[in-house]
Amino acid sequence: MTLSDFNTLLPLIVLTVWACALLIVDLFIPKGRKGWTALLAVFGLALTLDLTLAQLGDSGAGFSGMITLDGFSTFVNALLLVSAMLAIGLAYGYVKRMGLERGEFYSLILFSVTGMMLMAQAADLVIVFLALELLSIPLYVLAAFARPKVDSEEAGLKYFLLGAFAAGFVVYGIALVYGATGATALSAIVSAVAARTANLTLLIVGAALILVGFGFKVAAVPFHMWTPDVYQGAPTAVTAFMAAGAKIAGFAALLRVFSLAFPSLAADLTPILWALSALTMVVGNLLAISQTNIKRLLAYSSIAHAGYILMAFVPFGSQEVQSVSVAAGLFYLVAYALTNFGSWGVVIALEQKEGRGLEISDYAGLGRKYPALAAAMTIFMLSLTGIPPTLGLVGKFYLFRAVMAGGFTGLAIIGVLTSLVSAYYYLRVVVTMYMREGEPEALREPWLNFTWGLTAIATVVFSFVPSGLFDWASQAVLKLF
Amino acid sequence: MVPEIYYLVLSAILFTMGALGVLARRNALIIFMSVELMLNAANLAFVSFANTYQQLNGQIIVFFVIAVAAAEVAVGLALIVAIFKSKHSIDVDQMSSLKG
Numbered sequence: 001m002t003l004s005d006f007n008t009l010l011p012l013i014v015l016t017v018w019a020c021a022l023l024i025v026d027l028f029i030p031k032g033r034k035g036w037t038a039l040l041a042v043f044g045l046a047l048t049l050d051l052t053l054a055q056l057g058d059s060g061a062g063f064s065g066m067i068t069l070d071g072f073s074t075f076v077n078a079l080l081l082v083s084a085m086l087a088i089g090l091a092y093g094y095v096k097r098m099g100l101e102r103g104e105f106y107s108l109i110l111f112s113v114t115g116m117m118l119m120a121q122a123a124d125l126v127i128v129f130l131a132l133e134l135l136s137i138p139l140y141v142l143a144a145f146a147r148p149k150v151d152s153e154e155a156g157l158k159y160f161l162l163g164a165f166a167a168g169f170v171v172y173g174i175a176l177v178y179g180a181t182g183a184t185a186l187s188a189i190v191s192a193v194a195a196r197t198a199n200l201t202l203l204i205v206g207a208a209l210i211l212v213g214f215g216f217k218v219a220a221v222p223f224h225m226w227t228p229d230v231y232q233g234a235p236t237a238v239t240a241f242m243a244a245g246a247k248i249a250g251f252a253a254l255l256r257v258f259s260l261a262f263p264s265l266a267a268d269l270t271p272i273l274w275a276l277s278a279l280t281m282v283v284g285n286l287l288a289i290s291q292t293n294i295k296r297l298l299a300y301s302s303i304a305h306a307g308y309i310l311m312a313f314v315p316f317g318s319q320e321v322q323s324v325s326v327a328a329g330l331f332y333l334v335a336y337a338l339t340n341f342g343s344w345g346v347v348i349a350l351e352q353k354e355g356r357g358l359e360i361s362d363y364a365g366l367g368r369k370y371p372a373l374a375a376a377m378t379i380f381m382l383s384l385t386g387i388p389p390t391l392g393l394v395g396k397f398y399l400f401r402a403v404m405a406g407g408f409t410g411l412a413i414i415g416v417l418t419s420l421v422s423a424y425y426y427l428r429v430v431v432t433m434y435m436r437e438g439e440p441e442a443l444r445e446p447w448l449n450f451t452w453g454l455t456a457i458a459t460v461v462f463s464f465v466p467s468g469l470f471d472w473a474s475q476a477v478l479k480l481f
Numbered sequence: 482m483v484p485e486i487y488y489l490v491l492s493a494i495l496f497t498m499g500a501l502g503v504l505a506r507r508n509a510l511i512i513f514m515s516v517e518l519m520l521n522a523a524n525l526a527f528v529s530f531a532n533t534y535q536q537l538n539g540q541i542i543v544f545f546v547i548a549v550a551a552a553e554v555a556v557g558l559a560l561i562v563a564i565f566k567s568k569h570s571i572d573v574d575q576m577s578s579l580k581g
Contacts, residue, residue: 165500165519
């Protein structure tokens with residue numbers, strides 16, 4: 001182990017130490033002043049973000065090739081850190097209002113982000129597994145954080161049981177890949193396949209099991225059953241974090257593992273991924289139509305978006321298209337993360353105690369009473385549908401273009417058609433806000449307003465200048481291959 | 482010396498039993514035990530593959546998996562206890578306050 005090993009992991013180490021220190025410092029912060037804990041957590045994230053951005057353009061490997069640092073990991077890490085900050089911005093007022101104000105909330109978020117970042121930097125399947133658990137275990141606790149509320153406990157238990165089940169698949173998949181190639185390092189797996197010393201049957205089964213495990217994590221159909229229940233039951237601020245963070249990390253790991261270690265399996269896996277992506281888009285969007293609860297609606301919407309992002313993997317076997325489609329996938333993740341936090345922020349603003357204010361009918365009259373909030377929600381709904389002028393449209397455009405370049409026109413058509421279907425339920429929210437009479441109660445809380453305001457502006461502004469962001473994503477990916 | 486393949490078949494059987502247990506059983510504790518069975522099936526596979534390749538890697542990974550499983554137990558049992566306190570049942574079929 002040399003100093004350069006630690007350099008590759010510097011942001012992660014700082015964040016881990018910070019999270020541990022925060023647990024101790026929190027003991028001395030009196031009850032009712034947990035705002036300080038939140039502030040310190042955001043400060044730690046900002047410090048880590050600074051260190052991450054300082055690594056921009058660096059690349060290297062550390063710890064005997066188990067950890068890698070490249071443009072891709074830096075991009076994903078920066079996105080994850082910003083997501084965590086947005087999540088804390090949403091959570092601060094929410095946990096106070098719901099009587100959940102306990103200091104460990106923020107430490108748990110930091111630990112979970114550490115796991116997500118480790119996932120983006122993992123170059124060895126063992127690290128992938130460790131990172132998966134490090135990101136999941138705090139999330140299980142966070143989902144049940146509103147204890148003794150039964151909904152939240154149930155959400156926590158369901159998430160835990162299915163998450164552990166998924167982890168079992170991932171571990172067994174890793175064991176089979178290890179058996180097939182004699183290695184767990186991604187580079188060694190590729191060279192074993194190239195040297196024809198690998199047992200291909202075992203390798204395919206192993207890769208498929210890993211795919212199943214991650215399918216659960218990113219909520220792809222048919223492994224999505226837990227999503228609506230968990231998203232509905234968990235405290236809303238946690239749901240926002242879970243929906244964005246776990247998805248970004250899961251897709252980052254999938255991208256790296258599948259495009260680096262298993263390109264030789266593309267012929268076998270592409271049809272599976274194609275079906276998975278198409279099924280996820282169709283089922284997610286169709287089931288969302290009948291929802292009346294906004295949290296469940298957004299949960300199904302997040303399933304549908306997992307399908308769109310999965311599209312980016314389908315061409316992972318062809319060298320030319322691969323980098324473009326992965327860049328499009330990254331761009332879509334950014335668009336999704338921004339929109340996701342914004343829309344959950346609006347949900348939090350309207351949520352009352354005892355789970356009231358969560359039906360779509362509760363949004364009636366929002367346009368008259370709280371015009372800014374309604375305008376922001378409209379922007380998010382348009383972005384999730386993919387209507388200009390929003391980032392969602394640009395993301396879908398890049399994605400569909402990449403998929404078509406890979407020769408999967410059928411999949412792109414399914415994507416467009418399901419987007420049309422999704423317009424029905426997203427616009428229904430907008431119609432309810434502006435066309436129906438009602439007396440909604442919304443909360444004005446400075447950090448919350450700041451978060452949804454910022455994400456709404458970013459969603460619109462970035463859609464006019466998407467090329468900068470897309471170029472960054474492309475450059476990040478270029479170093480990957 | 483028992484041939485490798487016996488261990489692998491045993492591990493596959495254990496994994497299948499675990500997966501079926503998760504899907505078929507309704508008691509949260511039993512489901513959790515089935516998940517542990519899946520993890521240990523993977524451990525057995527790791528050890529026997531490590532023996533085939535005459536490497537230590539596979540055996541070291543087992544320690545990682547065991548440590549992670551222990552962390553999962555800590556959180557999982559806490560969740561099960563918490564839900565038992567409020568519902569006096571850990572039957573997953575009764576976890577139905579969330580539906581739609």
